[in-house]
Amino acid sequence: MGSAILWWSRLSVRLVSVCLLCASVGKQCQIQNEMADCSHLKLTQIPSDLPNNITGLDISHNQLRQLGPANLTKYSQLVYLNAGYNSISKLQPELCKNVPLLQILKLEHNELYKIPDGVFASCTNLTELNLGYNRIDTKNDPFKTLENLNILDLSHNLLKSANLGLQQQLKNLRVLILDSNEITELKKEDFSFLSNTSLNSLDLSSNPLKEFHVGCLHAIGNLFGLVLNDVELGENRTKKLCTELSNTAIQNLSLSRVKLSYVGKSTFQGLQGTNLTVLNLSQNSLSVIEDDSFQWLSSLQYLNLKHNNFHISSRLFYGLSSLKHLNLINSLTGKIEDFSFHWLYHLEYLIMDNNNFPGITANTFTGLNNLKYLSLCNCNTNLQRITNKTFSSLGNSSLQVLNLTKTRISTIESGAFSSLGHLKILDLGLNEISQELTGREFKGLNNIQDIYLSYNKNLALQSESFIFVPSLRKLMLRKVGCSNLALSPSPFHPLQNLTVLDISNNNIANIKEDLFDGLHKLDILDLQHNNLARLWKHANPGGPVLFLKDLPNLRILNLKSNGLDEIPVQVFKGLFQLKNLDLGSNNLNMLPATLFDDQTSLISLNLQKNLITSVEEKVFGPAFKSLRILEMDSNPFDCTCESIAWFADWLNVTQAHIPGLQSQYICNTPPKYHGSLVLHFDSSACKDSAPFKLLFVITTAIVMLLIFIVLSIHFEGWRIAFYWNILVNRVLGFKELDRQQEEFDYDAYVIHARQDKKWVSKNFISLEKHNHFQIRFCLEERDFEAGVSEFEATINSIKMSRKIIFVVTEHLLQDPWCKNFKVYHALQQAIEQSRDSIILIFLQDIQDYKLYHALHLRRGMFRSCCILNWPAQKERVSAFHQQLVMALKSNSKVN
């Protein structure tokens, strides 16, 4: 039992180690452009099989323990070596002996403590050395040979002192990072090793600094930048610091999170003689700044006061005469006194986002004559109703950008921005504006280029809405509830320079064909999330609405989520510049052939989440030509040869990026392929069957044709014979017998049995008397010329009549004279003249076979309008007369 367990455990250990082996065999250094990336490989040694001409080596995140010149012999071209995140505790002297070109050496996150003499002796080309997150002991001037070093990072090293050496060194150092150490004081001589150095940045953040000894910062050759974030300074030590900085070259001072809650008149006095240009006082819970506190900072250009909580008094900014950039994000409390900003006559950028103050008055911004950019985003103040007074204090400025997003605006009065004639960008997005835009709201914005109105409550547009801003280039109207755009003229007509128009998410269901007419510069059109499906339907009254017809420069068109289930074939015609087309999330199934014929330079096409079953060349060929991104996933593809073979072939060769091709392009039909990937569709089978298919089609066609002919002859032989006769007569030149209407003396010759004479006289003579119809019948008894044989008279009369009426009764069928001679001549006449000129009137119900047997006529030989039945009911007689007149007047030419 025990040995079995042992055996099992041994086996599993072996299995595990085999697996680990596999894993590490699979991974190896990636080499690209002479740079070898060997990070995260659990290496304990530097690989010896890399190309020896590599210039960069990243061996970070491994398990190296020591590093010496011998390890680098092979890679003498190295310029960059990253050995951070290892367990290196020992460096050997002359580290750079074999890598004289090394410029960047990163050794952060190791276990370095002692740095033996001469480790960096030959690292003369080194410009950047990162030793952060170690426990470096800085005795013995370890860096004294690094004459070209620019950046030295010794952060997180438990250093107790900033003193890195006794003798003057590092004359080219620009950045010294000493943050997160244990430095409590800066002594007078601490920085004397930098007495010949011009530091752009000295970072002492997150040190428990308590004391700045007199002259400590003056020891540095030039100190341009000092970062003391997260050092507990408070007001007293801040003041002491500023005194120590007086007459230094300091330009950039960062005092963020230094617990400076109060600034007095003299706090910054020490900075008076400096050229300080950048001051960061953010996140200090500053609640009191005394008047004139910044009077000493006449060179200051950037002042960051964000995330504090102070009141702007009228003299707060006194003396900041060079200030260009003021950040007041989330920093104010109470009201802003009038004329507070007028000291800042060079201010260009004023950012006041996320504040809560009672109101903007007619003098809040007075004096900011150089202001270019004002942001009041997310301010809770009196902006609900913007009047022509709100920004009147900026009338003398040349403000170019005004950002008023999320400021709870509900109404814009006319002329609200009329004092901002230089404004280029106006952002009114994410507000609660609810009004009809009459156009006067934007009056005076003579140089405006962009207006953002997206995400407002309800903007009703009119034809004049943008009449005063013809210079507009970008108009954003996303989700503003402007569902009615069926306006004439279009509100966008004045905007001939428009390049971007966003009217998405508005539930627009009705627009006119000319909505975008004249927007010849339009580049981007966003129409997604509307309800445009009906406009493109075949059955739309008046036909599909082709609203994209006049946009020759359109590059990006978004029609996602519009419920589209039909696309008219002409709709994208002329859009030659189209590069991105999004038709995703619609209900499209069959797209018409040639739809994309003008879109041969399309780069990105989105048709995902539609109902597309087939992807055929005749539709998609042009669109796929230069495509780089295709998104057509989540469609119910029909994986048959006809529907998908061309697409499968294209997928196999295309260079285009197709996200989800391996998972989201799935066959729906036929059942055999349901659930399998389109990518796996084997189109080779389709090609083999092609000749057989053609043969099959031809054979089927021939057989069907034969069957048709046989059936036709069987059932319709007599009709064929009839028309054949007509045709032969035409071809053989009986054409001259075609005559004009006027050439006939009678409208109709009436053939009837003697017994039916009474009915004929009664009905036909009464019709003739009807002036309105102007009909003349040829009745044997009445109209035959005297002295001419009945035989001859019949032939002549038939010739002179436009139509021939048979009054069909049992008597007629038995009348031999009619049966033989008259019917024969009538038919002959009809055939010769190519005329469908016979009208049958049935006084009785006569079977078709009897008719054929007796007169060689069938009902089917005649047009239905030429077959009339004498009605049994009296009331219908006039309708019968009407029918008869229609039949007589009908064109009798056989076509």
Ligand SMILES: *[C@@H]1O[C@H](CO)[C@@H](O)[C@H](O)[C@H]1NC(C)=O
């Ligand atoms: C460096 O070389 C020494 C001696 O050849 C060797 O023991 C050590 O593992 C090597 N270190 C690395 C990181 O390659």
Ligand SMILES: *[C@@H]1O[C@H](CO)[C@@H](O)[C@H](O)[C@H]1NC(C)=O
């Ligand atoms: C570096 O060496 C590799 C092979 O060792 C060679 O293919 C490559 O061309 C060399 N690169 C340069 C810049 O010499």
Ligand SMILES: *[C@@H]1O[C@H](CO)[C@@H](O)[C@H](O)[C@H]1NC(C)=O
């Ligand atoms: C630094 O590298 C350059 C080549 O990039 C070389 O010419 C120069 O001699 C090197 N400097 C030192 C001090 O080694």
Ligand SMILES: *[C@@H]1O[C@H](CO)[C@@H](O)[C@H](O)[C@H]1NC(C)=O
């Ligand atoms: C700051 O200095 C003043 C006088 O120099 C002193 O009264 C005050 O207690 C000091 N504040 C702190 C927090 O040390």
Ligand SMILES: *[C@@H]1O[C@H](CO)[C@@H](O)[C@H](O)[C@H]1NC(C)=O
């Ligand atoms: C401030 O700048 C001026 C002009 O650039 C220069 O003359 C002066 O020396 C600078 N002051 C200090 C303290 O660096």
Ligand SMILES: *[C@@H]1O[C@H](CO)[C@@H](O)[C@H](O)[C@H]1NC(C)=O
């Ligand atoms: C501001 O609007 C009011 C009416 O609302 C008008 O009387 C006044 O003239 C307008 N002021 C300017 C400068 O347009």
Ligand SMILES: *[C@@H]1O[C@H](CO)[C@@H](O)[C@H](O)[C@H]1NC(C)=O
């Ligand atoms: C306005 O500010 C908001 C919030 O900071 C920002 O998202 C938006 O892009 C700004 N608008 C412009 C036109 O820069």
Ligand SMILES: *[C@@H]1O[C@H](CO)[C@@H](O)[C@H](O)[C@H]1NC(C)=O
């Ligand atoms: C439209 O743009 C052109 C060229 O940039 C410019 O000359 C013209 O003044 C602009 N039209 C309007 C109404 O601003």
Ligand SMILES: *[C@@H]1O[C@H](CO)[C@@H](O)[C@H](O)[C@H]1NC(C)=O
């Ligand atoms: C894809 O193309 C390769 C060669 O380009 C060919 O061997 C392979 O059969 C093709 N696959 C399909 C499914 O057409």
